[in-house]
Amino acid sequence: MPETLAALFLAHVLADYVFQPGWMVEEKSRPETLFLHFLAVALTAMVTTGQVASPAIYALALVHITIDTIKTHAFSDSFLPHITDQALHLTSLIAVALISPDLFAKGAYATFLWLPKAMLLTAGAIYATRAGGFAVGKLMEGFGPSPIEQSLDKGGFWIGLLERALIFLLLIGQMPGGIGFLVAAKSVLRFEAAQEGKKAEWVIIGTLASFGWAIAVTLAVLFIAAQLPPLGISTLND
Template sequence: MPETLAALFLAHVLADYVFQTRWMVEEKARPETLFLHALIVLLTAMATTGQVASPMIYALALIHIVIDTIKTRFFSDTFLPHITDQALHLATLILIALIAPDLFAQGPYATLPWLPKAMLFTAGAIYATRAGGFAVGKLMAPFAQKLTENSEENESKDDTPTLEGAGALIGILERGLTYLLMLSGLSASIGFLVAAKSILRFEAIREGGPDKSRKMSEYVIIGTLASFGWAIAVTLAVMFIAAQMPKLGISPAAH
């Protein structure tokens, strides 16, 4: 069962966070775009499980697109609907893995015992970094809007030069490092990452005056905790699933 779940999890993150383009997200209300996304979900699931004719793979793609359709047509693209959407997708993966636990074992990859863990760790890395970026971004969007509105009301302009896309890259790096440190058993080192980020942000925050500094500090704290929290939660889930898989042993050579 964990091997099947690992394969389906990789298929999910590939379909939603690697092969789904910005254009597809923006045009998802169109039937042809939903069909294209459903096709990608189906093909990635086939590729990771090695199953082409299994009804479970087709059921997975159908459920996935039904969830996306409901979310797109009836809910806004904000944090809570986004998280609910992802929770339903992950629940679907678990359900399919419970119904067809041998889906992976009965496929052509069954002779590769190392592959499920490789799939799991790869999927976890993508979900911790890229998926985390979308989730944290949607969580912080209302706070960012309030900061912008307050700046306009106070007619204060921040002339501090910034690098385009640097914030998103920093988030990816911090979540990726958190993921690697936890998998390596170096969880205590995460505290140094948080401290380093806090020190580097301190000068930029305090230059805006007491009122703006407080609001900016709260914004940074929420974003930082959400980013690290997401990475930690994903890593713990990956470690739990990996612990359910058989350990890979190397048989001693015969003499």
């Protein structure tokens, strides 16, 4: 079951955060766009599980599109609907893995015992960084425009991406103490902004949300990774 879950998680991450361009997100209310996303969900699941004709994959893709359709037509594109949407997608992955636990074991990659953990770590890295950027961004949109006037183009985006990537690597590499260094470094670099009330609150909320997302995702990845065969790298608790 953990092998199947790891493969399906990577498929979900690829379909939602790698092979779903901005125009597809903006036009998801159109039936043809939803169909294209359905194909992406189904095809990525086929590739990661090594299965082509499994009914479980088509059922998963159908559930995924149903969730997206309801969210697009019934809710706004704000933080709470976005998080609920992702929670439902992840729940559907777990449900399929429980119903069809041998999906990966009976697929084309069954002999590659190290592959599920590699898939899990890859998916975890993308989910901690890129998915975290969308989640934190939608959270901060609820507080209005950024009060920090002078900033590089997409500077905040890259800072958040890099800090979540570093947190993921530090926890995977069993160096959690390094997170404290990140907090201290960001505090020094953002010292001037932290002197003003509104800017300080903006930086604190954004930083805590970004750090919290990365830590939560990485801990979940480590929990699942502990159930999988060794990858062959000692720093990954094999």
